[in-house]
Structures are given as C-alpha cells and as structure tokens.
Amino acid sequence: MNKADILGHLRTAKAAHINWVQRAKLLISGFDVNEESIPVNATECKFGKWFYGEAQALQSIRNNPLECLQKIEELHFQLHDIYLNIFKIYYDAGKKGFFSKLFGSKKKVSDTDKKQAEHYFKEMEEVSKKLIEEINLMERRIAVISEKEIEGLV
Numbered sequence: 001m002n003k004a005d006i007l008g009h010l011r012t013a014k015a016a017h018i019n020w021v022q023r024a025k026l027l028i029s030g031f032d033v034n035e036e037s038i039p040v041n042a043t044e045c046k047f048g049k050w051f052y053g054e055a056q057a058l059q060s061i062r063n064n065p066l067e068c069l070q071k072i073e074e075l076h077f078q079l080h081d082i083y084l085n086i087f088k089i090y091y092d093a094g095k096k097g098f099f100s101k102l103f104g105s106k107k108k109v110s111d112t113d114k115k116q117a118e119h120y121f122k123e124m125e126e127v128s129k130k131l132i133e134e135i136n137l138m139e140r141r142i143a144v145i146s147e148k149e150i151e152g153l154v
Contacts, residue, residue: 001150003142003143003145006058010050010055010138010142013046013047013050013055014132016050017046017132017135018132020039020045020046021128023037025121028090040080040084040087042076045080047076048076055069058138061141061142061145068134068137072131072138075127075134079124079127082123083120083124085120086117086121086124089113089117089120090109092107
C-alpha cells in the first residue's frame with residue numbers, strides 16, 4: 001500500500017464518521033433511520049473497522065506518535081458512549097423478535113426525551129469536531145512522510 005492509498009482510506013474513514021454523525025442527527029430530527037445504520041459499538045461502524053484494522057499500522061510512522069492514535073480512540077469511544085444514550089431514547093433494545101426486526105423497534109419519543117437527545121447530540125458534535133481535528137492532524141503527518149518510508153509500514 002502506498003501513501004495515496006493510506007490517505008485515501010483515511011479520508012474514506014473520516015467521511016464514514018461524518019455520515020454516522022449525520023444519521024444520528026437525522027434520527028433526532030424525526031427521520032426514520034434504521035438502527036443498524038448507526039452502530040452503537042465503536043468497533044462495528046465503518047470508521048471503527050478502519051481504525052482497528054488498517055490504521056494500526058500507522059503507529060510506526062515516526063511523526064505520528066502513539067498518543068495521536070490513543071486520542072482518536074478515546075474520542076471515538078466517547079462518541080459511541082454518548083450515542084448509546086440517544087439510542088436508548090429512540091430504540092427499544094429489548095425487542096429483538098421477528099416482528100420487531102420486520103417492522104422496526106423504534107419507540108415513541110416524548111418531547112422531554114427529544115430535548116434530552118438533542119442535548120446528547122450537541123455533546124456528540126463537540127466530540128466529533130475534536131475527533132476530526134485529530135484525524136486531520138494525522139492526515140497532515142502522513143502527507144509529509146516520504147513514499148519510501150511509507151513502503152516499510154504496510
């Protein structure tokens with residue numbers, strides 16, 4: 001894998017993260033969003049799959065300290081922890097039978113619950129901004145590495 005591939009995959013993962021956050025926003029805005037399209041588990045979303053897969057090779061980049069990846073992981077987990085609160089408001093996690101899968105298991109949400117979800121979403125947006133800043137920092141660090149140095153990583 002070359003530097004262009006690594007940067008391309010990083011940008012795709014960042015876009016997947018942004019889309020994940022936007023689907024949470026659509027949910028709160030009243031749109032019918034399939035619960036599987038916004039995974040609660042941090043390792044099941046597209047960004048998480050990239051991060052716990054291919055991105056682990058980036059630990060050995062000389063100007064990408066381990067703290068950078070740790071910060072990204074911490075922020076990513078924070079996002080999913082906050083989203084779990086939203087998920088509990090909108091979905092009945094206990095209903096996993098045939099008919100709930102067929103017709104969905106979305107709950108009726110009160111105005112109070114919706115306001116609480118909006119509050120959680122604001123927290124998500126703040127954490128997401130920090131995560132994107134860290135991803136952009138990683139992207140800049142990778143961009144300045146020589147192609148020859150990248151070849152030895154993956």
